[in-house]
Amino acid sequence: MNDESDEGGRIAALRPRYRDDLAAGVDRFFEPRRTDCPWCGSARLTTRLRTTDLLQHKPGRFVLDRCEDCGHTFQNPRLSAAGLEFYYRDFYDGLGEKKLGDTFGGRTKMYRGRAASMLPHDAGPKTWLDVGTGHGHFCAVAGQVLPGTVFDGLDFTDGVELAEREGRVRHGYRGAFPDLAPGLAARYDVVSMFHYLEHSTDPDRELRAAREAVRPGGHLLIEVPDPESRYARLLGRWWLPWLQPQHLHFVPVANLRERLADLGFTVVAEQHAEPHDPVDLLAAGWLALDHAAPREDAPWLPGPPGRARRALRAALFLAAAPALVAGTLLDRFAVRPLSHRLGLSNAYRIVARRD
Incomplete structure (x- = not known):
């Protein structure tokens, strides 16, 4: 059986379950709409974007609201637990596992740059936890940049178990980071969150979990889409980092710096040109x-x-x-050479030291 017919068979086998999921409509996939900002509590909200699922084309319409006081952009109404399961299904695993694995596995240069961003601040971390590690491709490449570092991975999908089986991480933790963090207290020299925070239902809770897992004097490394990028306005719904419905929160860099300071971190580096992905x-x-x-x-x-x-x-x-x-x-x-100067960088990276 060729690959095309095999894929067709897998799709046909999954169709009855999706038909049952959609029989009652998609309203149950959303929580009630918020009337205040989840970051600062302000009630001054405006609609920034209305769109559909432009990648998988699953049914549903999604709205991003922006807080006029702090600039935080968030999905509103947000996906419920059932909605998160439905829209993530067959994207990173199942039908989408091989395609996404090949995509992420081919980004060696980007992974080396992420690992190298730690060198000026700690050239020899011994332990590193990559939160939202997926299949662990970053850890495999970062080990070449930092050969004395041991990498663990954490994710809520079964990709992290694959990463452990393939030897890309020493240990793969499967589950929600805030739930697992107490058992990882002060264990890591570095905790990284590469394009993870925007997927979380509660970014503040994730940051508190990171503070728990990073040892005093260790570092937190965060990379997220930049909602202040001019591309976000110029390209509208076609700007890839909106990634609806998976991306739930878009945090302006000033907000993140302030929250990290509140949690006892000192930001030692802020990068915009380096994490820009030219796509x-x-x-x-x-x-x-x-x-x-x-x-x-x-x-x-x-x-x-x-x-x-x-x-x-x-x-x-x-x-x-x-x-x-x-x-x-x-x-x-x-x-790409002018992305930061023109305000077009689609991501930013923060390195923060836990004091």
Whole structure:
């Protein structure tokens, strides 16, 4: 059986469960709408973005609100526990495991840069916990930059168990970080959260868990999407870091610095150019094209697309190939060198020392 027919069989096997999940609609996947900011408590909220699931194309509509007092942007109404399970299912694991694993596994240069950002502050950490480690690809590469460091990983998906089996982490902790943190108290020289905090239901609780796990004098390393990026406004719903419905919170850098100070950290480095991922124009073009094209087969759709729809999709992407290549070239060679100066960096990185 070839890969395509095997994938079709897996999708068909999953379709009845998704049909049952969607039979009562998607309202149960959301909590009640908030009337105040989860970061500062202000009631001065405005709608920043309305969108749909542009990656998996699961049904549902999602709203991001912005606090006019502190600038915090958050999903409102937020996904419920049932919603988180539904929209994460088959993205990082299941149907999406191989595709995402290949994507993350090929980002060696980015991982080396993340590990190297620690060198000016602690060139020889002995223990490192990577929270939200996924399949552990960062830890495997970071071990080459910091050969004397032992890496553990933590995640709530079964990817962390795969990371341990593959030897990318010494120990893989599966579960919620705040629940596991008391058992990890003051154990680590470094705790990292790379594009993890935006996925959490309560960022403040995650930061408190990090403070618990980092030893005094150790460091917390955080990288998140930058909601103050000009691309966030220019590209609107097509800006990839919005990543709805998975990203629940977008924290402006000033807010994060203030909260870390409250928790007893001193920020020793703030980076914008270095964590910028040069994919904004390519991703925006791809998302818009994928939104307009006929859908690929997926178990949450009523049935597989016919031959004509598959052919039309292929023809649209073939015709758009020059524009996608142009977007790639602009991202890498025109925008990347000037991303921070132009305010276009799509992420920022903070290194903070626990005092």
